[in-house]
Amino acid sequence: MGWKTDYRSFYYQGAPEPEDPILPRGETALLTIDIQNIYMQLADDPVGQTRWAPFLKRMREIVIPTVQQLQARFRAAGMDVLHARIACLLEDGRDRSLSQKKPGWNYLLLPKDTESAQIVPELTPHPGEVVVTKTTDSALTGTNLRLVLQNMGIKNVVMTGIFTDQCVSSTVRSLADESFNVMVVEDGCAAGTDALHRQELEIINMIYCHVLSSQELLALLETNA
Known part of the structure; x- marks a missing residue:
């Protein structure tokens, strides 16, 4: 068993x-x-406490610590750490993509300067790191990130x-379509449920990216050091 299978x-x-x-x-x-x-x-409400408890547990105990570890490893090696966040540029959110205006779960009104729109304190970008603000799901479609990555030689x-x-x-699909090699860190991601998380990883693996664990990625980085 491992990322290759x-x-x-x-x-x-x-x-x-x-x-x-x-x-x-x-x-x-x-x-x-x-x-x-956000x-x-x-x-923050009684219904949400039950519905989102597994997601929040995974975020606090697995995802955020994993991303912290990877960010520290990349920084120590002099490798680029980039960040993307979803937020609107206008207070009324007119600049959002249609998917962010639909009623229900996807409806997000996150003006860029609000506290809710900021990256969590544990993962605050370091000075000089690229941070893009997107009004779409894909970080490539909604920003100049593709151009930035290409200019950086990534x-x-x-x-x-x-x-x-x-x-x-x-974002994975957009990167793959632009011919970037993409690796998704399984324990550095989360969906609303573990079932959705795993199902999506199976959908995108092998064609748009390779899915691997943080420890497998760190081992590869050591091999390439």
């Missing part, structure tokens, strides 16, 4: 195992999507963040 959908059962990726320091960056204060406040993007089945997946 785990998270395989129907389409890739029996497919050859992929080769270990080569991750040169100057061509590899860590990108974290949407780990913002999503750590989902259990070819390999390591992905962490939330939600696995929404903004993470949308």
Whole structure:
């Protein structure tokens, strides 16, 4: 068992195992999507406390510590750490994409300067790190991130963040379509439920990205050091 055989959908059962990726320091960056204060406040009401308890537990005990570890490792190695967050540029949210205006779960009115729109304190960007603010699910579609990555010489993007089945997946697909090599860190991501999380990883694995654990990624980085 391991990243070369785990998270395989129907389409890739029996497919050859992929080769270990080569991750040169100057061509590899860590990108974290949407780990913002708003999503750590989902259990402020009695109904939410039950519904979101598993998600919040995973975020506090697994995802945030994992992303902290990876960010520290990338920074120590002189590798780029980038951040994306979802927020609107206008107070009334007219600049949001249609998907962010639909009623229900996807409806988000997060003006960029509000406390709820900020990245959680544990993952606060360091001075000089790239932070993009998007009004779409995909961090490429809604920003100039593709151009920034290309200008920086980045070819390999390591992905962490939330939600696995929404903004993470949308960004992964956009990166893959732009011919970036993408790796998604399983324990650095979360969806509303573990079932949604795993299902989306199986959908995007092998075609749009490779899914692996943080420890597997760290081992690869050591190999490429």
